[in-house]
Amino acid sequence: MIDFSLAFAYLGAGIGVAGATIGCGIGIGKLASGAMEGVSRQPEAVGDIRGMMILTAAMIEGVALFSVLVCVLLIFATKTIGS
């Protein structure tokens, strides 16, 4: 009887990171497009918009890293049957 627990763990980790990356990419893409539009409408607000853009990008990445954390836990802490 083959033990699939490690295989499923790696598969789950891979799919989880894929989903997190897609969500994070879409989120930061929308953020960047809003920032570009804001700067193009009012070029003298570049300083404020730049600061807020970097800040909110880091917070959206934080959400993606929550799921990376779960996937790293899946990879390194899965026990096989009998261990």
Next chain:
Amino acid sequence: MFLYNFLSLALFDPEQTGHKEEGAGFILEHVQDYVIFEIPPILGIDISITFHVVMMWIASIFLILLFSLSKRQMGMVPRGMGNLLEAIVLFIKTDILDPYLGKDGMRFAPYLLTAFFFVLVCNLLGLIPGAGTATSNLAVTGSLAVLTFFIGQSAGIRKKGFGKYMKSFLPPGVPGFVAPLVFFIEFIGVFTKHFALAIRLFANMMADHLIVFTFLGLIIIFKSFLVALLAVPGAVALELLAVLIALIQAYIFTMLSAVFIGIALSEEH
């Protein structure tokens, strides 16, 4: 700079790690904490000195020396290192304390400034090869988040009184039948927000270092030096990104701490 990382990974024989079932386990062991000096448990609590504890001590001693030696240069017109530190402290005051904490904000300046400089120095110390990041340990970031929680909520309870503090979880204009649910969600939300504060800093720091070690560990896993042509530039780029992320995460931690304290103190509801 990466020769040390490369050598420390290369001298690590994957088959001797024992409890890991394949060769990639040695990557995680470079990011985790390990005991340096064993102390027998006191009252059931294990207080052995670990690597991250030593890194926190180094960061604290560095900060104490930095600020006390720059104090001589303060005065009417600061110069030198005092000038730089005053610029950073003023930046935090105008960007974090004034918008979110209002006129009462200087009360929390000691804690927030300490948190900012401690997280910043801990993050940046981890980028030196051979040293570790204290903030890549969930215990350290969890303790900082617990401090923010206690400081913020106790200030809110003291200012508003316990009854009004509990009532602030219920926004006005909520229909009667969902009021308990909204209250419950807002109450749990306080704990969730502080927990996310800890996890955000921990995951960012751990992921940065883990991915640099993974890139260099690929050379070991593939057992060929040709991978180094791709892996080392990638690791350099990611290390530079880690510098940026260290600065940003220190700023975000302090800003969100100020926001949560401000929410606990606010009287809009």
